[in-house]
Amino acid sequence: MIPWAVLFSITILLALLISGRVKPAIAFVTLAAIFLLLGFVDTATLLTQYTNPALATLLLLLLVSLALERSPLLDWLSRHLLKGHPRLATARLMGITAILSAFLNNTAVVAAFLGAISRQQRIAPSRLLIPLSYASVLGGITTLVGTSTNLVVNSFNLSASGSELGMFQFSLVGIPVALITLCVLMWRANALPHHQLEDTNEKLSYFLAADLEPDSTMIGKTIEKNGLRSLEGLYLLEIERHGRLISPVAPDEQLQAYDTLVFTGEVGKVQALQRFPGLHLFGHQADNLLATNLVEVVISHESELSGKTLQDVDFRSMFSAGVVGIRRGEKRLEGQLGKIPLRVGDCLLLAVSADFRQHRNLDRNFHLLSGSFTRPQLRNRESLLSLGGFAAVIALATANVLPLFHGLLVLLGGLLLMKVISLAELRRRFPFELWLIIGSALAIAQALENSGAAGLLATGMQGLFSGYGVYAAFIGCYLLTLLLTETVTNNAAAALAFPIAWRTAHAFGADPLPFVMAVAYGASACFLIPFGYQTHLMVYSPGRYRITDFLKIGLPVSLTYSAAVLLITPLVFPF
Template sequence: MTWEIALVILVVIIMLYFLIREISRPEFVIFCALAFLLLTGILSPTDALRGFSNEGMLTVAFLFIVAGAVQQSGLIGQIVMKSLGSGKNTRKALVRMMFPVSALSGFLNNTPIVVLFTPIIRKWCRDNNISPSKFLLPLSYATIFGGTITLIGTSTNLLVHGMMIEQGMKGFSMFQLGMVGIPACIAGLVYMGTIGYRLLPSRKTSEESFSESTREYLSEALVLKDSPIIGKTVEEAGLRHLEGLYLIEIIRNGHRIAPVQTDRTLWEGDRLIFTGLVSTIVDLQRIKGLKIETGIELKLDDLHNGNAFLVEAVVSHQSSIINQTVKESSFRGKYGAGVIAVHRNQERINSKVGDILFKPGDTLLLLAGKQFMKRWLNSGDFYLISPVPQPERTDPKKGTLSIIVLLIMVILATFEILSMFKAAVLAVITLFITKAITFEAAKKHIHFNVLIMIASAIGIGIAIDKTGTAAWIATSFIHITKSLGVVGMLACVYLITTFFTEIITNNAAAVLMFPISQAIALQTGADPTAFFVTITIAASASFATPIGYQTNLIVYGPGGYRFSDYLKVGIPLNLLYMFITVTTVAFLWL
């Protein structure tokens, strides 16, 4: 062992320690390790920076933009909401939810999918009196299943693909990983619909587990003259399966119609009473011919040009508007804000917004001007005034265009008309030219922390390879496992990779194992593709801990999970994925 090998191993061990203990952010830890190897002369500046020009890393960056454009369409949420159904059969609803999510995650980034669906599924669970712990962990797992189907399913796939190209190899084709990923995904869905479902806890989360954004508001929308939904039924107008919204009542000529049947025809002047989340209430403006009354000159469109913003205000016990309606309190003139919706704890309000008598503790969703916060923040009329995150503007036409661009990109890469990198570049250029996404919006969708982590990790992988560390570890590994044969070595590589994934990050695990698995393949004479596919699947298949994969962590709090829940459900799933991966890879490549 040379001093260079010893130093690289020491740096990697310290890096792993910092990652496991979560002393700092993963991208910062890995970047510091790269910088140390550069400063000590282990890496030249050229080698240290190779990761920042790596084709796989840059492809990930462009795909963030493509996924962001598709996400803005709002079409994805509608697909999953329809798939959930009524909730009468929980197990069937679980499988119906997981199937489309797995399919979507094969082409879109996993994290925004889970972020988008977590509040929607949680609300659906509450409405159907189902514990969200039965659905949220499967949501995360479904995105992991789908991520192993295609080249663009996860950043890990593209990272290994990019490193293969760096080594002068061809890299993965679009669906090459799917030869292992599809059988594994099907097995995972079957497992979650049977054994996994039984192992999932049926645990009600505490009220604190629900973020403020899940408050159910009551709001009112007016059917305008010449609206395209006039004469249509509620079902035909698309008002029955709205994402996170429920039409509870229609007020027509002063008469209330409730409950609202799906075959009820809509008339001009109908006032539609909805309950829903903050973001979905605001999304009502997307429906042509519907108008949310704000009562002031500001309109919801002003949210997007900076002239207005949403705030939540809690009515205090000494407020001057208690037991008064919006009109009686002269709310518009007094506060310069319009009441869009009202939420009342543990009580469903059966009234249109304008007729609601304010009570202490009511939370008002307001459309206000720029000076509202300054003027009324310390007012005795409200206990709390807080800004609401601005909802993203959605455009179904641009969303459809984004999906078409995504499909064309996949076709170009699948039939190798263009490389994955070039297809992604072309897709992004097309989205910019057609204004399906703006430069400002694109920047918001790029996860720069992921890109820095990938680029830095590639540099560390180069150091492991160039110093002979990978060859030294491979020789030791082969000496210990030679009695197991190549298939046994493959299983050991899978176990080591998945162990690293569960305690650090998927990308770091893949980069650490890439040069080692390549050296093992060269020394045993095996096809290196077998080992590269194995580490790619193993690095993505993180089921046993909440820290191994970002989506597992996202659902940890909202689902009310404990660390032991992940171990109980995830370890059998990890073993299932290992068995399918090793046997399939051995059959196809060894």
């Protein structure tokens, strides 16, 4: 009964992750704590998982990346990549992105190019942003440090076998798979929507809410008489009055005190509301908007705003800015601005004060799309030392001269000594949730083993594929991981699939390494929907994409990627 109870609890965990109602860190830590109380894992084992050397290496890599992502090299590349013919520019963008993502955090690479792509007028951003995100994923599969998923799998492999995976062990399969898939992505990029910023019928729309003060001269007059039907670049969608929505709004509708007027509009046309007396644009007097600096940002996957409304947080105090618009893909959001739960990937239009750039929590919460505000960059000397030091660490680890953990620790100490990064920045950006998820997942995997649940799963996999051989079981483990990564997060998928793949390999008497690689490559195979991977969410609203756009491009990419992985992996890593 105990193995079945453990498997049932894993099923509940998976359901919670898919529903999105519980954050992954909370779900994994809670289940690990339950297993500890029930005796499936002891205290010493639990604590050991949180100090797993491979997990510590992952955390160090993410902390060192805080300096690398501020290098002016990324901004220089973003300014020069999009020159020349659009097809050539797209190919160049994808190639450079894949190469950079093999060694740098792919979120940082996408963030560096996101603003430049969104601001330029030569090529429609919608033709570039999905290729940018997918190329960053494909580059990440080629090295141990290319993506956190590979390092997560390395953590599990170290815990299970006592040995770590090599720096370029992933390259033997990853590079040919990436090249083949990039060719298909280049071909399918022509099918992406063509949302030009200057197209009259497809203006970049925001969801705007403006409150009518009780002393406004607009009260008692109709929409028509107030001139709200002839706004250039803005359109009145609905009115919220005493908790109910009036939509559509008739021309003879009379305005009342405390009405909330809901508009869609272009970024540059928000100031059109400044001529209406007594109209407040979500905390900003509309007639003061001409004096403000409008900045467009995307909510990052690290943001503490995710899942909260603007009324839940003191946004103005946190950032010295007010939100004047929200956009989520091409979807028009319903209801009052301050009551909308924010999501990772939402675009916010901010009216910022002069103190905005002084806030230290901007990098954690936002990726900049447009506006005069720019992130602080490293000086050239600091950039050369940071990039050179990182390259030296990778080279020494590859040559087995200095372990990766040791090299990254020395590099981090050097960056702190040179004041390239500060202790305060490390505290703000420490990937605490990721540490909790992976440490707890390692403990859960140990509980699966100790309770006999892992053996039960392996027996089931063996029975399912016994008539088809070990290769069929290998395909089954890959497809299981792919299904998990499309429905939950990539790191959670790797954590849940690894113990199943490991025990299945042993049940067939096969070398576990190809099964380990199947989990690693399968956990990065998130191409079909935007919600399972952080870089997809980053480009979702700036590209004004629909979910069907990801499916249309992602399906051939996913099929090509999967076929290449399933064919090449057994050739490189025999059973």
